[in-house]
Amino acid sequence: MTSSELWTRATADRYDAEEAENSSHAALEPALTFLAELAGDGRALEFAIGTGRVGVPLRERGVPVAGIELSEPMAAVLRGKADEDALPVTIGDMATTVVPGEFTLVYLVYNTISNLLTQDEQVECFRNAARHLAPGGRFVIELGVPPLRFLPPGQAAVPFDVSDRHLGFDTFDLVEQLLVSHHFTREGEDGHYRRGASRHRYAWPAELDLMARIAGLELEQRVADWDGSPFTDDSAKHISVWRKPA
C-alpha cells in the first residue's frame, strides 16, 4: 500500500502532449548525457518511469533501461513506444517493488520522490534503489528545492507558473511537510480552464542525504541542473548523485 496518488487514464492520455516542451530532444539532451555517462556499460533502472519521456530516449542511446511504474495507464502509453523486450516495466511501488538483475544506475526524475507522501516511504525508496545497485553504482534524483523562501508569514500560496495557458501555485502544510500543487490549465479557445491538484512531500537536500546514508549510499555530486551548473543558495532545484560503495 503506497501513499502515492494513482495517476489515472485521463492524466496518462494527456501527459505527453502537456510535457511536449520538456520532452524535446533539446530539452532532454543534457539529462540523457548525464545519465548515460553514469550508466556506463551497465543497465539503468528508472523509478516511476511514466510514459517513458526519459527512459525511451535513454534506451535509444544504447543504455539498457528497465522501469518501475505505479500507474498502469502511464505504463500503457510507454508500451506504445517500446515493447517489453526493449524496455521491461514492472507495475508496482518504487519504494518496495524489486525487479531482477543488478544496475549501475537507478534514477528518479521530475520531482517524483515527492509523490511518496511520508518520510518512511521516501527512506524505503532510497533503500530500494540501493538494493538494485551494483557496488559502485549510482542513485540519481532530480528534485525542486522547497520554495519556502517565497512564503512570507501570513501568505499561503507561492505561484510557480503564471501564463496565458496555465496558472500554477503551491500551498503548504508546514507542520506535515506537505504541499499541494494547484493547476488551472486552459483547454481549447473558449476560455475554459481545467482544475487539477497533486499532493507532495517536500524535502531539503540535507534530509535526502540522511536518507541516502540510512540506505548505505554516499553523496558523490550535487549540481543545480543536468548541465552540471553549480548548486548555490539560489538554485531552484538539484540533481543529486549518491554512490553505493564498491
Ligand SMILES: C[S@@+](CC[C@H](N)C(=O)[O-])C[C@H]1O[C@@H](n2cnc3c(N)ncnc32)[C@H](O)[C@@H]1O
Ligand atoms: C511526473 S511523472 C514522471 C514520469 C517520468 N519519470 C518522466 O520523467 O516523465 C510521475 C510518475 O510517477 C509515478 N508514481 C507516483 N508514485 C509512484 C510510486 N510510489 N511508485 C512508482 N511510480 C510512482 C506516477 O504514476 C507517474 O507516472
